[in-house]
Every structure is written in structure tokens, then in C-alpha cells.
Amino acid sequence: MIGRKLNVKVADGMQVPRYAHDGDAGLDLRITETVTLEPMQRCIVGCGLSIEIPSGCVGLLFPRSGLASKQGITLAHSVGVIDSGYRGEVCAPLINLSYETVTIEAGTRVCQLVVMPYVPCELVPVEELSGTERGTDGFGSTGVV
Structure with missing residues (x-):
């Protein structure tokens, strides 16, 4: 695999994340604690790592499609942005x-990190x-079909 280096500091008991398959864009991130969410409830949970995004790049957090489509668990902000200067825990x-x-067990892969x-x-x-040609025409201006 050719790419930039990503320095990763993992919390005790956590593993360095990895790509599930060659060619995958996203690194699967796991949560550090078990959480139970009622319908429409939100929470912020740590992923047990801090990263050093290379200068000129951004880390983007995306929901895992299976968790979202099968259990309704997704990221409250849709896509998270991690700037290269941030050194805190990824949450x-x-x-x-x-x-x-829905209860999500510690160690469950809940999101994926894409660095670009x-x-x-x-x-x-x-x-x-x-x-x-489009000008100022906004949402839905091109129709639905």
C-alpha cells in the first residue's frame, strides 16, 4: 500500500485500527465502552486513539453502513472533520x-476514518x-426523476 504515514496513539487495551480489506478507503474505528441508546438518544463515545493527520490532509469520520442500515445507529453529525492540528482522542x-x-458493546466498529x-x-x-446554467436554483431545482 502506498500512502502517507499516519501516527496513531492507542489507549490501553485498544488495537491499532486497520483496513478490513486491501483497497478500502476507511479504517474501522471501535468504541471503548458499552453504550445503550434509547430511540433518538445521542451520546459521544471514545474510540480509544489519537491520530496525527498529515499536514495538507483531513480526517473524515463516516458511519458504518451496516450499523446504520440494520440497527439505525449512525453519527449525529453525519460526517466528522478532524483537522491536522487536533491531537485529542477521536470520538x-x-x-x-x-x-x-439499542446496546452497542465495547469494541464494536461504529465508524470509519478516511484520510484525504x-x-x-x-x-x-x-x-x-x-x-x-443553474444559477441560484437551489434544493430540488433539478427535479426528482
């Missing part, structure tokens, strides 16, 4: 979108933006 803000109470480069932009104040 998962979980929410139960199901109608059932980003493009910083210089903000240039202007009076007008260039025109496009």
Missing part, C-alpha cells in the same frame, strides 16, 4: 435513529459571481 457522536433501544488531501482556498471578495 464518535452516535445517535439511535431506530424505534428500538484537501485544497485550501484563498477567499477573494467580489461583487458578483460568474453565471452558470
Whole structure:
């Protein structure tokens, strides 16, 4: 595998995360404690590691699709952003979108971390933006079919 190095500090009893398969974009992250969530309840739970995102990159936390589709457990913020300067523990803000109470055991893989480069932009104040075919048409402007 070719890529950048990602320094990882794991908490006692936790393992260094890994890619489930060659070619996977996301590293599976596990939670450090058992949590029980009532319907629509949220909580923040640690993943037992701190990381050093390389400069010029961002860490993105995504829900695990199986947990979300089968049990209704997803990330409360949809996608989390971890900046390269952050050195604290990676945490998962979980929410139960199901109608059932759900218990998630310590060690369960709840989200995945994707590290990718980003493009910083210089903000240039202007009076007008260039025109496009879409223009200012917003949500749903292209229809549903």
C-alpha cells in the first residue's frame, strides 16, 4: 500500500485500527465502552486513539453502513472533520435513529476514518459571481426523476 504515514496513539487495551480489506478507503474505528441508546438518544463515545493527520490532509469520520442500515445507529453529525492540528482522542457522536433501544458493546466498529488531501482556498471578495446554467436554483431545482 502506498500512502502517507499516519501516527496513531492507542489507549490501553485498544488495537491499532486497520483496513478490513486491501483497497478500502476507511479504517474501522471501535468504541471503548458499552453504550445503550434509547430511540433518538445521542451520546459521544471514545474510540480509544489519537491520530496525527498529515499536514495538507483531513480526517473524515463516516458511519458504518451496516450499523446504520440494520440497527439505525449512525453519527449525529453525519460526517466528522478532524483537522491536522487536533491531537485529542477521536470520538464518535452516535445517535439511535431506530424505534428500538439499542446496546452497542465495547469494541464494536461504529465508524470509519478516511484520510484525504484537501485544497485550501484563498477567499477573494467580489461583487458578483460568474453565471452558470443553474444559477441560484437551489434544493430540488433539478427535479426528482
